[in-house]
Amino acid sequence: MSKYITDAPVTEPERQYYYMERCREWLAAKKEELGRDLTCGIFTFGCQMNFHDSEKIIAILEKIGYVKTESEEADFVLYNTCTVRENANERVYGRLGQLKTIKAKKNPGMLISLCGCMMQEEHVIERIKKSYKYVDIVFGTHNIYKLAELLYTRIMNNEQIIDIWQEAKEIVEDLPIDRKYSFKAGVNIMYGCNNFCSYCIVPYVRGRERSRTPRDIIREIESFAADGVKEIMLLGQNVNSYGKNLEEPVTFAGLLRMVEQIEGIERIRFMTPHPKDLSDELIETMAASKKICSHVHLPLQSGSTRILEKMNRRYTKEQYLALVERIKAAMPDVSITTDIIVGFPGETDEDLEETLDVVRKAGFDSAFTFQYSRRTGTPAAKMDNQVSDEDMTRRFNKLLKVVQDTAAVRTARMQGKTECVLVEDVNSHDDTMVTGRLSNNTVVHFKGDKSLIGQIVNVRLDECKGFYYIGERV
Ligand code: 5AD
Ligand code: SF4
Secondary structure, eight states: OOOOOOOOOOTTTHHHHHHHHHHHHHHHHHHHTTTSSEEEEEEEEESSSHHHHHHHHHHHHHTTTTTESSSTTTEEEEEEEESSSSHHHHHHHHHHHHHHHHHHHHOHHHHEEEEEEESSSHHHHHHHHHTTTOOOOOEEEGGGGGHHHHHHHHHHHOOOOEOSSSSOOOOOOOOOOOOSSEEEEEEEEEEEEOOOOOTTHHHHHOSOOOOOOOHHHHHHHHHHHTTOOOOOEEETTTGGGTTTTTSSSHHHHHHHHHHTTTTOOEEEEEEEEOOOOHHHHHHHHHHHOSSSSSSEHHHHHHSSSHHHHHHTOOOOOHHHHHHHHHHHHHHHTTTEEEEEEEEETTTOOHHHHHHHHHHHHTTTTEEEEEOOOOOOOOOGGGSSSOHHHHHHHHHHHHHHHHHHHHHHHGGGGGOOOOEEEEEEOOSSSSSTTTEEOOOTTEEEEEEOGGGGTTTTEEEEEEEESSSEEEEEEE
């Protein structure tokens, strides 16, 4: 690939710091030439994992000297893509088309880059090579840390760089990170997924499960705490499997107990646990903890045991409901949220009724509802009896109504109580108000100004508005 000779170190992360420096020199010369700063616009689609990856990407680009912007007319534009649902892919192609025009008319020096889950699919790469030759740098989910090296290679060679790995090679620690908020941060505890739910593309694009060592995780969180971070979100596709493959195995609950000891950290969140292996040890650890937030995001996907089996979820309707009961018995104030898919192949109206039954019985605080999307390469894509668009929409609307009604009742249980709120932002509609979250993740808006951002304050929950509250600081 490279036509140039370097004295780059061979070990990581030193190699990447070397390339960041080389890119920095190049960028400084460009800046001189143009008489202005060079900007980068990063656009992220999909889940928390992608948003966290984008924080790593932005940190590398800032280290190189780019100035962050929200504009798609930037000098370096990157889409961090998601491929969980088909329409996400189509959106990316659409925006790439628009970017071509912007590049041609407004900023010919623009560098365009693509990364994320969609890039791990062969047919996507073929299409980019053929029809999107103006894209400069393409990388995948396993080699984000190499961005500076790829950028430098692109600058030196002036040709499209595509670098996709089928599997992760190593977990590279100690790279820079740019946090969106000063008071909260995401922390990867593991990568990949081994579950192969039959509708899901994630195991194919994010690879097998790999856990970071507790030592590396704790070290990262300690440095965040020293920086003033109060809340951390531990991230993994299936956090219950954390630590199983480490040289010295550790359970997820064991890791949580270690994180709890870190001074300065006041709230610990995690996502996502799989219902099939959420242990009693985890429930007990949560119930005994002062810092672990009383919120569990517990994806249901379907309430029909027959469909769950076809989805390869490895639990039944009854087991799911029993688990919800165990969690609520140990933590009466807990909030439980979920993900639900309608229109999985072979789903009937009776199956939907089973799902609605679980929604009513479980009492979710909120639910993300999705229409099934047929992902090429997954077992479900080949199943018979794909559900028609018409049935899908009808069932989706029915589900949404029940979710909204039950969630409003459940969320209202806190009405009149005074709770601790971590203030996150000035309210986006009314700048005399701020917005924050309870430990159980419910959103609260109340009168206040930006000086409160990052503080934990007491707020009386006056008025429940369905999914959120209007409150008053006390
Ligand atoms: N179609 C629709 N929804 C999906 N999800 C994952 N794969 C698909 C698919 N093929 C949903 C699941 C998962 C969430 C992140 O996305 O509900 O929990
Ligand atoms: Fe996809 Fe299932 Fe893994 Fe979640 S647990 S990422 S739904 S395969």
